Amino acid sequence: MTAKTTKPKTLSPPKTAKAQCLCGAVTMEIDVPARWAFHDHGAAARVAHGAAYATYVGSWRKRFRILGGESCIAHFENEAAGITRHFCATCGTPLYYETTRSPHMVNIPRALFTSRTGREPRYHLRYAEMQDWTYTGETLSPLKGFPGVLFERPKKKKRALPEGMF
Numbered sequence: 202m203t204a205k206t207t208k209p210k211t212l213s214p215p216k217t218a219k220a221q222c223l224c225g226a227v228t229m230e231i232d233v234p235a236r237w238a239f240h241d242h243g244a245a246a247r248v249a250h251g252a253a254y255a256t257y258v259g260s261w262r263k264r265f266r267i268l269g270g271e272s273c274i275a276h277f278e279n280e281a282a283g284i285t286r287h288f289c290a291t292c293g294t295p296l297y298y299e300t301t302r303s304p305h306m307v308n309i310p311r312a313l314f315t316s317r318t319g320r321e322p323r324y325h326l327r328y329a330e331m332q333d334w335t336y337t338g339e340t341l342s343p344l345k346g347f348p349g350v351l352f353e354r355p356k357k358k359k360r361a362l363p364e365g366m367f
C-alpha cells in the first residue's frame with residue numbers, strides 16, 4: 202500500500218515575477234520579493250525611457266534571469282557614468298541597467314512586470330532633477346466631449362501689482 206500525496210489546500214504565492222518587452226521577444230524573471238523599488242528622476246533615466254521619470258525594481262543579479270530572447274538584447278554603455286543599459290533591439294523597450302558601482306544588482310523597469318514584485322517604489326532618486334512638467338498628482342477634471350481625457354486646470358498666476366501703487 203502506498204501513501205497518497207495530498208495537494209495543499211491553499212496556493213502559495215508565486216515566488217517569481219515575470220517581465221517582458223513590448224514585442225514579447227525578451228522575457229525575464231526575478232525571485233520575489235525584489236530587493237527594493239524606486240523612482241529615478243535623473244536626466245539619464247528620463248531620456249532613456251522618453252518619460253518624465255522611470256520606476257525601477259532593483260534585484261540581486263543572482264535572483265535575475267533572462268528566460269528568452271537573449272539574442273535580441275542590445276546595450277548602450279555609458280563608460281563615464283559606469284552604467285550599461287540593455288534594451289530590446291526589435292521594439293526598443295528598456296530592459297534593465299547595471300552599474301559598475303553596484304555590480305551585484307540589476308534594475309528592471311517596474312512597468313515590464315506583469316505581476317507584483319514584493320516591493321513598493323517608495324524611494325525617489327535624483328529628486329532635484331524632476332522636471333516642472335512632471336505630473337505629481339494635481340487635481341484633474343474631465344474634458345467635455347472627450348471620454349477618458351482629463352485635464353489639469355492652469356495654475357493661478359500671481360496678480361501683478363497695479364502700476365504706480367508704490
Ligand SMILES: [Zn+2]
Nearest residue numbers: 222224289292
Ligand atoms: Zn521587444
